[in-house]
Amino acid sequence: MIPQLILNSLIAASIYSLVALGFNLIYSTTKFFNLSHGVVGLIGGYVTFYFTKTLGLEIIPSVIVGILAAGLCGYFLDKLVFRKLRNKHASDMVFLIASLGLMTALQAGLAIVFTNQFKLFSIETKTIHFFGLMITYVHIMTLVVTVIVTAGLISLLKKTRFGKMVRAIGDDVEVSTIVGIDTNKILSRVFFIGSAIAGVSGILSGLDVGLGPNMGLSLLLKGVIASIIGGVGNVYGGILGALLLAFIENIGAWQISGEWKDLFSFGLLIVFLLFRPQGILRK
Amino acid sequence: MEYLLHLFILISICAILGISLNLILGYTGLLSITHAAFYGIGAYATAVMMVTHSFPFFPSLLAGLVLSGIFALGIGSILSRFSGDYFALGSFGFNIIVSSLFINLQGLTGGPLGISGIDRPSFFGFVFSDRLAFLALAIFFVVMIYLLSQWIVRSSFGRTLKAIREDEKVVQVFGYKTLHYKLAIFVIGAMMASVAGALFASYSSYIDPSTFDLTGSIFVLAVIVLGGLANTKGAVFGAIFLVLLPEIFRFVGFPSALAAELRQVAYGLTLVLLMLYRPQGFIGAYKF
Amino acid sequence: MVKIVVGLVVLVLVVWGISSRVSVTDPQTKPTIKIGVTLPLTGDVAMLGKSAKNALELSKSQLPPNTKYNYELVFEDDQFKPSLGATTAQKLISIDHVSALVSFGSPVGNVVSPIAQNAQIIHINDFASASSVANGDYNFVHYTPAYEDSKLFITELNKRGIKTLVFFGQQDNPGATALINAFEKDIVNTDIQVLSVQKFNTGTRDFRTQIEKVKSLNPEIYVLEATSPELELLTKQLREAGITTPVTTMEAFEFSDQLSLFEGMWYVNGADPMPWFVDLYTKTYNESPKFGAANAYDVVNLIAQSVEKVGDGKTIPTSAQIKQQLAETKGFNGAVGNNLSIDSDGLVISKPVVRMIKDGKPVTISQ
Numbered sequence: 001m002i003p004q005l006i007l008n009s010l011i012a013a014s015i016y017s018l019v020a021l022g023f024n025l026i027y028s029t030t031k032f033f034n035l036s037h038g039v040v041g042l043i044g045g046y047v048t049f050y051f052t053k054t055l056g057l058e059i060i061p062s063v064i065v066g067i068l069a070a071g072l073c074g075y076f077l078d079k080l081v082f083r084k085l086r087n088k089h090a091s092d093m094v095f096l097i098a099s100l101g102l103m104t105a106l107q108a109g110l111a112i113v114f115t116n117q118f119k120l121f122s123i124e125t126k127t128i129h130f131f132g133l134m135i136t137y138v139h140i141m142t143l144v145v146t147v148i149v150t151a152g153l154i155s156l157l158k159k160t161r162f163g164k165m166v167r168a169i170g171d172d173v174e175v176s177t178i179v180g181i182d183t184n185k186i187l188s189r190v191f192f193i194g195s196a197i198a199g200v201s202g203i204l205s206g207l208d209v210g211l212g213p214n215m216g217l218s219l220l221l222k223g224v225i226a227s228i229i230g231g232v233g234n235v236y237g238g239i240l241g242a243l244l245l246a247f248i249e250n251i252g253a254w255q256i257s258g259e260w261k262d263l264f265s266f267g268l269l270i271v272f273l274l275f276r277p278q279g280i281l282r283k
Numbered sequence: 284m285e286y287l288l289h290l291f292i293l294i295s296i297c298a299i300l301g302i303s304l305n306l307i308l309g310y311t312g313l314l315s316i317t318h319a320a321f322y323g324i325g326a327y328a329t330a331v332m333m334v335t336h337s338f339p340f341f342p343s344l345l346a347g348l349v350l351s352g353i354f355a356l357g358i359g360s361i362l363s364r365f366s367g368d369y370f371a372l373g374s375f376g377f378n379i380i381v382s383s384l385f386i387n388l389q390g391l392t393g394g395p396l397g398i399s400g401i402d403r404p405s406f407f408g409f410v411f412s413d414r415l416a417f418l419a420l421a422i423f424f425v426v427m428i429y430l431l432s433q434w435i436v437r438s439s440f441g442r443t444l445k446a447i448r449e450d451e452k453v454v455q456v457f458g459y460k461t462l463h464y465k466l467a468i469f470v471i472g473a474m475m476a477s478v479a480g481a482l483f484a485s486y487s488s489y490i491d492p493s494t495f496d497l498t499g500s501i502f503v504l505a506v507i508v509l510g511g512l513a514n515t516k517g518a519v520f521g522a523i524f525l526v527l528l529p530e531i532f533r534f535v536g537f538p539s540a541l542a543a544e545l546r547q548v549a550y551g552l553t554l555v556l557l558m559l560y561r562p563q564g565f566i567g568a569y570k571f
Numbered sequence: 572m573v574k575i576v577v578g579l580v581v582l583v584l585v586v587w588g589i590s591s592r593v594s595v596t597d598p599q600t601k602p603t604i605k606i607g608v609t610l611p612l613t614g615d616v617a618m619l620g621k622s623a624k625n626a627l628e629l630s631k632s633q634l635p636p637n638t639k640y641n642y643e644l645v646f647e648d649d650q651f652k653p654s655l656g657a658t659t660a661q662k663l664i665s666i667d668h669v670s671a672l673v674s675f676g677s678p679v680g681n682v683v684s685p686i687a688q689n690a691q692i693i694h695i696n697d698f699a700s701a702s703s704v705a706n707g708d709y710n711f712v713h714y715t716p717a718y719e720d721s722k723l724f725i726t727e728l729n730k731r732g733i734k735t736l737v738f739f740g741q742q743d744n745p746g747a748t749a750l751i752n753a754f755e756k757d758i759v760n761t762d763i764q765v766l767s768v769q770k771f772n773t774g775t776r777d778f779r780t781q782i783e784k785v786k787s788l789n790p791e792i793y794v795l796e797a798t799s800p801e802l803e804l805l806t807k808q809l810r811e812a813g814i815t816t817p818v819t820t821m822e823a824f825e826f827s828d829q830l831s832l833f834e835g836m837w838y839v840n841g842a843d844p845m846p847w848f849v850d851l852y853t854k855t856y857n858e859s860p861k862f863g864a865a866n867a868y869d870v871v872n873l874i875a876q877s878v879e880k881v882g883d884g885k886t887i888p889t890s891a892q893i894k895q896q897l898a899e900t901k902g903f904n905g906a907v908g909n910n911l912s913i914d915s916d917g918l919v920i921s922k923p924v925v926r927m928i929k930d931g932k933p934v935t936i937s938q
Contacts (some may be wrong), residue, residue, distance in 0.1 A: 493652075
């Protein structure tokens with residue numbers, strides 16, 4: 001039982017860390033908590049669902065379309081809303097409230113277009129049993145994809161010129177502009193990449209348990225908690241935070257009861273806010 | 284006519300929520316996204332007292348006041364150490380915890396099925412059973428809370444709050460323990476919200492957790508941002524506007540399920556557009 | 572700014588004023604009885620709600636032309652959610668001024684009942700297993716009660732020699748709770764054992780931890796009391812965990828439109844519709860009726876029959892009169908069976924059946 005618990009936690013942690021990854025990327029550069037992050041990821045899931053189930057496209061191209069859709073969505077939100085607010089030097093509160101408004105409107109929009117009915121990709125189950133553990137194909141994909149995306153993002157940030165510019169903006173936006181970096185262009189790309197990663201998590205989550213319009217919020221919250229307890233703005237922190245969160249949740253569900261899962265997640269957040277608000281790892 | 288009275292009662296309850304959040308957010312600058320939780324604590328306390336223990340309305344309302352005050356004290360002392368984004372996120376989390384409690388403490392709250400059969404208030408034999416009487420009661424509370432809010436704002440306590448909003452560090456340098464001020468106004472605002480909850484529970488006779496979750500908090504936020512932060516009148520205008528606006532959907536004939544989602548789209552877009560083009564809202568007392 | 576707000580308020584008042592004037596009462600000879608119906612027309616259970624709506628409309632169209640009254644159905648959508656059900660019921664009562672309310676399922680029914688009782692309007696729920704929905708003399712339920720399901724279920728378990736079970740119950744669904752409670756009461760002096768009851772809330776998507784917990788208990792059968800989509804997710808995750816044990820239910824399988832998940836499984840279901848109803852419905856709508864539709868069909872007749880008996884054709888009878896007549900209904904021939912009666916608790920007693928999914932379709936295998 002314990003090994004299965006660990007495996008389940010790893011899988012949950014993968015999804016959470018993907019959300020945290022994109023969220024942290026956006027936060028480290030723009031310095032605000034983008035609350036629309038989760039619903040944008042969910043849009044990726046819904047688009048994939050639409051293409052594969054309604055239009056009948058094969059699963060892999062549908063997934064690619066879904067990821068692109070999520071990325072584009074983030075890109076446009078930046079272009080239409082966040083960039084304008086940046087140009088006005090709006091305060092953090094304004095950004096937060098604007099992203100909150102976007103989250104509300106987009107989530108309701110999904111419910112209108114796709115209805116409130118929960119959507120399942122398939123009812124088939126393909127599991128592999130090994131060493132007394134069991135894991136589904138979707139779970140294996142989740143683990144593999146998470147590793148690939150994380151490694152990809154880290155090398156992007158560390159090894160490319162683009163990554164350097166991203167980090168520069170994260171350190172000091174004004175100096176970066178003075179030095180000649182086209183901050184708006186880089187930030188657009190950051191939004192695209194971050195949102196695309198969120199899209200991946202939305203799709204993987206959808207493939208595992210299905211899609212509902214309010215899943216964007218739960219994805220977001222888990223990602224946010226993972227980011228904060230791991231250390232906001234720190235890529236590795238997000239991963240650590242995700243692991244810790246997933247373990248605590250699963251242990252809690254095991255020992256006490258499944259319905260209190262949300263309580264554990266937020267209880268953990270409050271504990272960290274009380275004792276170590278900067279998170280496990282510093283930036 | 285009945286329908287109009289119904290709308291006015293909803294506006295009154297909403298106005299109380301707006302005025303109280305305004306004290307916390309508009310005047311003190313604390314982005315609290317958990318106001319619906321205190322609304323809910325007031326509603327559930329009233330419902331449980333009245334239905335399970337057969338207490339009359341006014342003592343139940345008092346119980347709700349005390350309970351939300353205690354909760355506010357608890358979470359407030361943690362959150363007051365922060366400001367800005369962390370305060371917001373922490374409050375977000377608190378709202379979810381409270382929602383989770385409403386849903387899972389089924390023995391107490393009835394869980395997702397809610398509590399039904401809540402009576403109208405009675406006062407020394409007079410029962411506020413018809414809408415007009417209840418509206419009078421609601422307006423009474425609105426006026427009291429409005430006056431209380433104005434009194435706070437005009438006092439030196441209120442001036443300190445505004446100063447904290449503008450620059451907390453400077454205020455601390457002058458020797459003020461800002462933590463205490465922030466906590467105090469948070470608790471006061473929460474207690475006022477619980478009054479709205481008690482009124483709502485008694486009016487609609489049935490409550491369930493879905494009214495008091497994050498969407499509820501976002502709605503109250505939209506109300507005061509629309510009306511204009513840091514202005515008590517603004518909160519009232521915001522309440523009038525945001526309660527009446529979706530009724531237009533009903534008249535145009537949208538099916539009720541779609542109307543609920545459209546309402547959400549409207550609230551969300553309202554917030555975004557306001558942030559983009561007029562963050563100071565209708566009245567425009569505070570541009571943030 | 573103030574002007575805009577005032578203008579808006581005036582606009583709303585004007586529109587409302589006009590719209591209430593437009594509903595002029597036709598100078599017709601027959602008064603109209605309005606029946607308010609709240610159903611899940613969208614959301615996860617929409618499939619069942621729409622079928623019930625069809626059945627209600629069909630029933631109304633089949634009323635003889637020489638009735639003393641006209642009957643009008645007013646529909647509202649509640650998405651099977653109690654919170655929406657409360658709002659729709661209130662709206663139907665205070666804005667549409669209906670003479671009778673119809674609701675669907677235990678979660679909404681449970682909430683509408685106290686509202687109907689308070690407003691003293693008769694309320695019939697079709698589809699509630701929880702008899703608590705019939706509390707109060709204005710409330711009636713036209714569905715096989717939980718205790719009937721439980722009795723038949725035990726009989727079937729004994730027939731198949733099954734002694735150990737594990738229940739998965741959606742605890743915020745009063746129907747599911749009523750069924751589980753009835754069963755646990757009925758097995759008290761038997762050798763049938765419930766090894767565990769795993770409870771979860773609506774909205775749960777991940778059952779894996781709970782499944783892990785009960786896997787080692789090795790029951791001979793798993794009983795699932797859940798609605799869509801929890802039902803499908805739970806079944807899928809049970810299979811993913813490598814559990815090949817059969818699953819069964821009282822009432823729940825037909826909530827799903829993915830019946831192939833339960834291929835070969837037997838289960839207990841509410842009363843079967845009469846063949847003439849199935850034919851009539853299929854001819855009219857080109858598809859077979861879903862579970863609960865037959866009961867909905869009867870509801871219109873139950874109300875109409877009572878109204879016709881007490882009404883004089885000139886004024887609308889009072890709720891108290893209709894209620895009294897309805898409560899005395901005996902020997903009613905409906906789409907769910909012949910010779911049905913309403914008992915003193917306000918329940919229409921109909922008998923459950925045992926069904927099995929064969930080739931993705933439900934087939935009744937015994938009564």
